[in-house]
Each structure stands twice: as C-alpha cells, then as structure tokens.
Amino acid sequence: MPATIAAIASCLGPAARRFDIDVLDSCDSTNAVLLARAEAGAPSGSVVITREQTAGRGRRGRHWIASPGDSLAFSLLWRFAPGTAPAGLSLAVGLAVAHAMARVPGGTQGAGTGNTALKWPNDILKDGRKLGGILIELVPGAPHAAVIGIGLNLHLPGAMTAELRDASAALCEPGVTADENALYAILLGELLTVLEAFATAGFAPMRDEWMARNAYADAGVNLRTDFGAPRTGICRGVDVDGALLFEADGRIERILSGEVSLRPA
Secondary structure (H helix, E strand, O other): OOOOHHHHHHHHHHHHHHOEEEEEOOEOOHHHHHHHHHHOOOOOOEEEEEOOEOOOEOHHHOEOOEOOOOEEEEEEEEEOOOOOOOOOHHHHHHHHHHHHHHOOOOOOEOOOOOOEEEEOOOEEEEOOEEEEEEEEEEEOOEEEEEEEEEEEEOOOOOOOOHHHHHHEOOOEOOOOOOOHHHHHHHHHHHHHHHHHHHHHHOOHHHHHHHHHOEOOOOOEEEEEEOOOOOEEEEEEEEOOOOOEEEEEOOEEEEEOOOOEEEEEO
16 A cells, blocks of 8 residues: 555554654655755654655665665654764664564565564664665754665565675565555654654663674674775674674774675675
8 A cells, every 4th residue: 555644644643743744756865855854944753755766875875776666765854952962873773673673564574574683884684685774864064963764675676686686675575565654654653762762862772682683793794895995804793882893803993884884704
C-alpha cells in the first residue's frame, strides 16, 4: 500500500502530532529537499518521504537507488538544543531502525529480518547483507540541527547490478506487497523514542546495545579511506562518542566517521 500522509498519521496515533509529514511522488534527494526547508525554518519533526528518488545519495557520494514500490526513502529533520553535540547520532539512528525491524509484521518480512546487525557508521545489515543505510547531514549555520536520511530496500530493484544484488538484502520476500504506511509509522515512532533519549543523554547509554548489534565485533576488517592505502586490523566496537575502536599492530585507535568505510578482512 503506497504511503499517504493521512494513513501514516493514522498508524502513528497520538505520536503523529510530533511530525510534519510530506509525501512526494518523486524528488532528487529527500535530504536535499529537507535541508533546503530546514534552512528556510522548517520545524523539528519535519519529514519528507518520496516514492521515487532520482539522485539519492549515501556516504562518500554513493548513489542510492530508490524506485516506487521497491524502497522506503525518507528524511527527518530534528532540532536539538543549541550546544548539543551530534557525536554518535548515526549509531543511535541505526538502533532505532533495528528496533523498528524487530516490529515489522511477520507477513511482510523475510526470514531472518530479526537478525538485524549494524555496521559502523551507518549501514543496516540483514543476514550479513546491506538492507539499508543512513545519511546524516547537519543544517548549515545550525550544527545542532540534523537531517537524518534513511533508505531501506523493500525489494531489490531490477536496476541493481549483479554485484550489488549479491551484497544486498530486502525487507520483503519476492511478490510480497508491503504496507508502507505501517512501516513508516513504525520507523518514525522508534526514531522519536531514540532521538528524545539522545537529546537527553547522548549516545553513551546506547553504546552497550550498539556493541551487541555490531556486525564486525572483534572481527578482522579492512579500513578504507580516500586519503591512504587500506589498513587491516580488528574492529573493537565503538566508544561512548561513537568513534570506531580500530586495533592495528597491538594499538587501539579512535576513528571518527569522516570519509572512512569498513569491509571484512
């Protein structure tokens, strides 16, 4: 069932008052649309959902395919109190998505959806393959305001290359039609809970749960950057600020998000 404002609000119940939802047939990028609205004064809780995203992007400029009926693609604006540090926000959002996946009705999800794992700093994995991703961008001139972009595969789009398809997962089994309104409501409800907690105490109280969902806990990984050769080490999780703890040559380093990615060694 395609998303509509009224149906999502109905599924949200009283929590709908916390959001200002807009559903678009198509746009270039929900993050780009919402960043422009944020700079024009859009309130916290503004949401842009699109059925088709023509220039969606992930971290490091990667293209994110979002076609009608195959993807959930949306962005949420959240304004924290001035002075709030966003350290660890992408990890907190990942936990909210994992909580939402655990609530997806059994008739919609494929086997193993409850086995949701998180890959630092922004990937959602199902059975070891990428189910979705998170892109957080701070509003220019307002570093305490964040646009949180989330993309999840409902089905694997036909436009995917074979290589991408082998590394990707989908929420629905082939031929299953999802109730997008219920899914968006579940995601927004879990985001509301996690963001309110983050605003109060930051990422630190969530660290233990994130560590329990760490896809590469104590595993060998390749650390890749745009500015040097890949490095091999061990993923030791994250610290209370959400920085990666990367062990190499017997020494643990803190790696901040930036233009960095992890791959299995």
